[in-house]
Amino acid sequence: MCLPGLVMAAESYRVPRTEWGQPDLQGVWNFSSSTPMQRPAQFGLRQYLTEEEVAQLQSRSAARDEASDAAIPGTGVDEAYNDFWIESAGLGRARLTSHIIYPKNGRLPTLQESAFRSVRGQPPQRPVRNAIGANFGTDGPEDRPLSDRCLVGFNAGPPVKPSFYNNNLQIIQNRDHVAIIIEMVHDARIVPMDNRPHAAAEIGQWSGDSRGYWDGDSLVVETRNFNGLTNSFSALGSSEDKHLTERFTRVANDRIDYEFTIDDPSTFSDKIVGLIPIYKVAGQVYEYACHEGNYGMVNILRGARVKEQLGDQ
Numbered sequence: 001m002c003l004p005g006l007v008m009a010a011e012s013y014r015v016p017r018t019e020w021g022q023p024d025l026q027g028v029w030n031f032s033s034s035t036p037m038q039r040p041a042q043f044g045l046r047q048y049l050t051e052e053e054v055a056q057l058q059s060r061s062a063a064r065d066e067a068s069d070a071a072i073p074g075t076g077v078d079e080a081y082n083d084f085w086i087e088s089a090g091l092g093r094a095r096l097t098s099h100i101i102y103p104k105n106g107r108l109p110t111l112q113e114s115a116f117r118s119v120r121g122q123p124p125q126r127p128v129r130n131a132i133g134a135n136f137g138t139d140g141p142e143d144r145p146l147s148d149r150c151l152v153g154f155n156a157g158p159p160v161k162p163s164f165y166n167n168n169l170q171i172i173q174n175r176d177h178v179a180i181i182i183e184m185v186h187d188a189r190i191v192p193m194d195n196r197p198h199a200a201a202e203i204g205q206w207s208g209d210s211r212g213y214w215d216g217d218s219l220v221v222e223t224r225n226f227n228g229l230t231n232s233f234s235a236l237g238s239s240e241d242k243h244l245t246e247r248f249t250r251v252a253n254d255r256i257d258y259e260f261t262i263d264d265p266s267t268f269s270d271k272i273v274g275l276i277p278i279y280k281v282a283g284q285v286y287e288y289a290c291h292e293g294n295y296g297m298v299n300i301l302r303g304a305r306v307k308e309q310l311g312d313q
Contacts, residue, residue, distance in 0.1 A: 015217045015250050020175045023217045025248055028170045028281040029256060031155075032087040033162035034061075037234070037274070039098030039106025047106070049095045057095075087165045099162075102273035108234065109270035115237040129231045129238055131156075138304035141297055148297060150290035152206055152230055153184030158223060158244055159233075159260035159274065169278070170285045171248070178212055178219060186288040191221050199225055206230065208244065219248040237267025254280040 016024040043049075049057070098106035128136065130145050131154040137143030146152040155163035160182060168183040178191045191212040199209045204227030212221045223246070226239035233242075242264040249257045255277055262272040 013250075013252055016253075018173055022173065022175075022214060023219065023250060024173070025171045025178075025219060025250055025256060026173050028168055028283055028285055029278040030087075030168050030281045031160055031162055031258065031276050031278040032167040033099065033276060035096050035099055035162075037099045037161065038108060039100065043097040043106070045104050045106075046097055047101060049097055054095055087167050096275065099274045099276050100272060101275050103270055108236070108272065109268040111236060112265070112267055112269060115232070115267040127229050129229060130235050131230070133235065138301060141301070144297065144300065146230065147185065148300070150185055150294070153182060153187060153288075156182040156184050156187040156207075158189070158207055158210075159246060159262070160258070160276070162276065166288075168281060168285050178221075180221075181285060183285045183288060185290050189221075189223075201225060204228060204240075208239075208242070215247070217249060221246040221248075232264045232267040233262055233272060237264060239264075241266040 018024045018026075100106045100108070103109055126142055128143060128145055130136075131147045131152050132145050136145055136148075141149055147154045153166070155161050155167060160167075160169060163184075166184040170179075170181040170183075172179040172181070176192065176194045178193060179188060180191065181188045187207060189207050189210050191210045193212045193214075195213070196211065198211055203209065204225055206227055206229070208223035209225035210221050210223040212219060214220070221244075223244040224242070226242050228238050228240035230239045231237055232239050242262060245261040245263075247257075247259040249259070251257050258276045258278050260272075260274050260276075262268070
């Protein structure tokens with residue numbers, strides 16, 4: 001699926017080929033976005049913004065930036081994550097109203113009764129499935145979110161989802177495999193392309209078990225065998241029964257349309273289809289090294305023990 005204004009260009013675009021004759025998707029790509037994952041209610045079933053709405057949003061964004069620049073700099077920790085650090089993408093001339101394009105209202109389907117859902121204001125029970133969030137326990141590292149433990153990044157998925165920063169992925173190809181490397185928490189999926197079967201259902205993995213094939217010029221990656229220790233999507237459900245299908249379609253020299261479909265009957269009453277345009281980066285992905293010199297986990301737990309000793313003092 002291509003955005004309006006790019007359909008004709010995509011139809012005439014000739015995808016470059018590797019030495020094996022496969023579509024060449026290699027390189028570093030950025031999936032930052034200013035588009036919400038779920039569609040704001042005022043847009044109803046409409047998938048795209050009008051030019052007037054884009055202009056209004058651009059004006060509001062510029063006004064916020066100007067107000068931020070005019071503010072007197074503070075000295076507290078609230079200055080840690082200002083606009084300098086947060087990645088976001090330009091609105092463009094054909095911006096989606098949401099990344100979710102199915103259901104048609106751009107919203108998540110209703111939850112099944114069996115879906116695991118954290119209770120707001122209460123620490124999630126072990127195992128913690130959320131990648132990030134508040135109100136987590138401090139008895140041990142097992143009570144912390146998955147990104148604190150450097151197990152799964154909060155944008156890595158799969159599927160990948162735009163977040164505050166580190167929205168980069170790298171694709172490497174050879175004849176029989178595709179590697180998809182996510183910058184956040186150095187997640188790497190090695191996707192066989194040789195028609196081998198999936199691993200046995202009993203073998204669960206954090207990022208699932210992926211197999212790929214070519215559908216015309218699109219790379220299709222089907223992933224199952226998630227270990228159930230992550231959410232199905234967003235902060236909802238668990239991943240035991242999740243089946244993920246991703247499509248990577250190069251529509252221009254500097255752009256891939258990334259589409260994902262989540263089928264998880266244990267969590268959602270319907271499938272979820274999302275579309276995220278990702279753009280070529282003139283650079284490389286560096287080692288994330290999540291645990292190298294990272295004293296955060298130790299100090300979180302140490303602070304909790306000190307708080308317990310102090311009691312009501």
